[in-house]
Amino acid sequence: MARKTMAFYPPTPLVMSPKDQLRVEIGPLYVACSIADQHTIHAFEFFVLDNDINDWSDVFFEIKNNSILLDKYSGNVHLCYNFREALIIPVEKMNTAAATDFLSMVFGESNRHEQKHDKLADAKNMVNCYRIRKTILDQAVRHFHLFQGHHIYTEILNSLFARPDLPDTILHIQVYPQSFIAVLMIKGQLHFIQSYSFETSADLCFYLLSILKEHDLRAEDTHIEMSGFIEPHGELHQHLQQLFPKRSFSNLSESALIPEMLESYHAHYFTPFFNPIV
Structure with a gap:
């Protein structure tokens, strides 16, 4: 029901400092756990969930049993909910x-x-x-002594609002297993934010073009900023390259990552899970 597909830990036993925080992000088909301070990720785990979840108590039980981070940490937990409602x-x-x-x-x-x-x-x-x-909140109360x-x-949004360098028209997307979030901002003002489920890269591109059409915008005039589960040479990125001449990956600084992360993944994979501005 919950399979650990990514796990990165420090080379020496993890010693928590007062500045470190355990962050648990819960989405419809994943749970991501990380320990980080304002500048660096110290440990990261990613669990993929089955798409037929009937009982979140089973999910929490499996993750708690298979997570080194949740098993060892007893402080205040920072929960982040990634659901479309x-x-x-x-x-x-x-x-x-x-x-x-x-x-x-x-x-x-x-x-x-x-x-x-x-x-x-x-x-x-x-x-x-x-x-x-309510079942997610009940399990959070059961498994975490303190959480926010x-x-x-x-x-x-708070991260985007804090940036002075936004293009005039930006479409910001964060891609997760079978879902993504799209944010449209024009001249620093929020015009749209929504979550979508998708099965193919064509689905995702269709939704993006629909957003632009609804706001009377053209893809060639819109800067798309991408992060999350996007392979730089994969089908999704190829389609986005064809549609958006103005594009960039939202990359974390390599110094913020555990070196082993970059051996298998690109820095933009982890951007959605490390955002110090709340």
Whole structure:
């Protein structure tokens, strides 16, 4: 149900410092665990989940038993949720009832989820409202003595808002197993953020072109910034090369990574899992 497909550890026994933090990112088909400070990843584990999850207690049990990081760490855990049931709402429209109505209109009503929200960067006056399965939160309480949670949209947007070097029109994508997140920003303003499921590279490209069409933009005028599970010489990247003349990978500094990471993967693979700005 949960298979460890990547694991990188320091050459000597890991000694936690007060600046280190255990981050556990949970998505529909993966869990990523890392220990890092503001500048460096010290350890990283990636688990792929089966696509027929019925009981998150089994997932947590398997990962806890197979993770060296979760097995050894007893401090405050930073949980990051990567699920599609999230909406960005202006602060002036935000209250519990309104958020419930908005989420229900877009994603349907549910009594299996708990509603939460994250405040985005102060100057932006926006709130990220989202839902998380109660079973995931129940297991977090059971397995972690202390934890704080936020949604991945909050992480992505605060990071983009903090950058002074954004192109006028940028389409930022983060690719995961069978899903990706797309963010469209124009002149530093958020115009769109959404998660998608996909099976083929053609699916992903279709969604990107649909976003541009909806906003009356052309691919040749849009800078695409890519990170996550994209092979530089793979089919997906070849298709993106054909569509977007302006493109770049969002690479972590090599000094932030464990050297063994770069023996098998490119630096942009790990960018989505290491974002110090929340």
